[in-house]
Every structure is written in C-alpha cells, then in structure tokens.
Amino acid sequence: MTFPRAAQRPTIVSRAQWRADETKRDAHAHYAGGVTAIFIHHTDTPNDYDCADVPLTLRNLYTGQTRDRDWGDLGYNFLVDRCGNVYEGRAGGVDRPVVGSHTQGFNQGTAGIAAIGTFGRGTQVPAPMEHAIAALAAWKLGLRGVDPRSKVRLTSTNDKSRYPKGTSAEFDVISGHRDGNETDCPGDALFARLPAIRDMAAELQGGLPEHPRVSASP
Template structure:
C-alpha cells in the first residue's frame, strides 16, 4: 500500500540548484526523452454549457522509457465540481521542450522518494501553454487526486509549472490554457467556472476541520483549502480573469 500524498512541503532538485516546493520532494529523474509526439486529442462533449477539450500530452508520452512506480488502484469521485490551482514553486526560465523532464522530476519525488500513490496533480501546464496529463486514470474521468489536502474529492488539481510571486506575471499562454482546461473539465459535470461550490473537508490538517463544509470558488487556489503560499500571489490575482475566460469558453457570457 503506497502512501497518499499529504500536501506537505519539500524540495525539488533541478540541475545543481535546490528549490523549495510547496507540494513535492523530488529527486533527479531519468534522462529526458523530449516532448514526444503531438499531443493527443480527447473526446469532445456536447451540451448547453460545455467547452471543447484542450490538447493534452498524455502521461505515456512524458513517461516514455520510464519504469512506472507501483501504485494503488485509481480512485474516482462521482464528478468534478471545482478545480484547485497550484504552482510548482520551481524556476520559470525553463525551455518548454524540457517540460517532460521537469514533470518526471516531480513524479520521481512524489511516487518514488516519498512513496506517494502517484503524482498528485491531475494536470500540469507549462509556460508555453502546453497541458500535460498528470495523475493516472483518464483525463475525462473524475479521478481523485492528491493535491489539496482535505479537498481532493470532486475536484481536479492543475499545477502551473513555475513560481508565481507578486512580481512574476503569469504567461498569457499558460493562463489561457488553464482557463480552457478548467472550462472543459468543469463542463463535463455542468459546473459554472464562476460559481461557488460547497465541499466537505476530509482531513483536519486542511483549513477546515474534518467533516466541515465550506464554500469555494469553482476555480480556487491551493491556499483557499490549505495553509500554504501556493499558488503564488500573481496566479491568485489572475483567478478572476481565468474564471471569466473559462465561463466564456463554456458559452456563459452572462451570469
């Protein structure tokens, strides 16, 4: 039985530098295999307020040539009604062609060194706006992640690769892709990206005692549910615009 990620801070080794991470403790991964083939399309959805799926690089591509760690069976919720945004608290100046290697570092730390049950995030987005599948189980299914302690049920975790302090703007391509991903993922259950949703804490180490219900934006930051700086000041400041963009992509131009 592998341990499920608790959301505690750690460190990430990138090259020769040590970077403090809000969410992971990682170690050097296998050699990079490059970004792989073109991202794979996922099935579209239809309905009054759905959005087209973004292009998503599947985990089979960024894990190419890597032996996966043992993991417990995938757990599913009934649906996804909210997403929590994170940042990886790692360097911002990376070449986007190197993103698969960066994700392998994160995976090696969470599922390897720390023996968590898989990479915690359901999705990761790089500064060029490329979306990557994180946790196993199916991008269009309500996979229970390990990203926001106490609030992993009925939510999806999206990690922005980088560090988004107050003086570091969120790249436009990244923000647009986060909005598109959230619009599609929330649209699968008919959720409005601008809505408020009620979630129940499953762990007293979150901001809310176990069993306590709390209201969240359908697109929230990690710090809304857990005592952390993540996802950084600039990404938190971008959330209102991301919600509006996601709602627009769902065809919700009016409340």
C-alpha cells in the same frame, strides 16, 4: 435560459508522451462521483525553462511525489507549462473524476491543475499558460455542467486543511490551493489572476451566467 457549459477538450500531452514510468505508481486509480471544483497550484520550480524540457521536469516531479512524498502518483491531475501545453498528471483517465493528492482535505470531487513554475508577487503569468488553464478548466468543469464562475460547497475529509474534518465550506469553483490549505500556493501573482481565468473559462463555455449558483460536492 439554459447556460451552455460544454467546452472543447484541449490537446493534452499524455503520460506516455512525457514518458512516465508506470511502475512507480499505484496500480489502481481512485475515483469520485464527478469533478465540481478545481484547485490551482504552482510547482514551485524555476520559470526560465525551455518548454521542450518539460517532460524531464515532469518525470522529476513524479519521482519526488511517489518516492519522497509517497503519494502513489503525481498529486496533480494536470500540469500546464509557460508555452500553454497541457499535460496529463495523475493516471486514471483525463476525462474521468480521478482523485488526486493536491489539496489536503479537498481532493475528493475536485481536480488539481498545476502551473509549472513559481508565481510569487511581481511575477508575470504567461498569457499562453493562463489561457491553457482556463481552457482546461472550462472543459473539465463542463463535463459536469459546472459554471466556472459559480460557488461550490465542499466538505473537508481530514484535519490537514484549513477546515477540520467534516466541516463544510464554500469555495469558488476555480480556487487557489491557499483557499483550502495553509500555503502561499499558487503564489500571489497567479492567485490574483484567478478572477480573469474564471471569466475566460466561462466565455469558453459559451457565455456568462447572470447568477452564479452554489452546488454541493459529490
């Protein structure tokens, strides 16, 4: 039985719409062979924002990550706000396997989705945000026919992750930042919701597989 993995692309607010200053970033994006896993993050910013003000938040994050961290662009491929709006992060094409700067050692062949806010223990993850993350993951993984509930084997590309350079490790296809790096990100509350997000993403792709597979990174 073939498991249908295609999912509808969600509405994505473009960089032009949130008014990214394209002179701040590197001129050329870098690409992998495909996206086979997603790492979930939080931005560690306040939660009590008005969603109409998110473009300003994105511009501030963009400035910090290009000027202060020298990442050449936003580190995250996508960002999601508490109202369920999805934003284009790193430049290069939302439907392409753009290499970000979100998870040290595991940026190659993965996408980073950041929840705008801080989601430590006891924080409520807004339902619209959770659904938007699942919908985005279902679509992005579906471009490569990847099941959101499966496992993936990734190889660390540097020694700044939990795993020395060249070490292969197995991850959930939808993992938290902390799975790859020594960090609390995406916060205990959001991390605890990842199983539900995986299930929701699988349902949005059209069903649930009986036996999640293990795939290799590109």
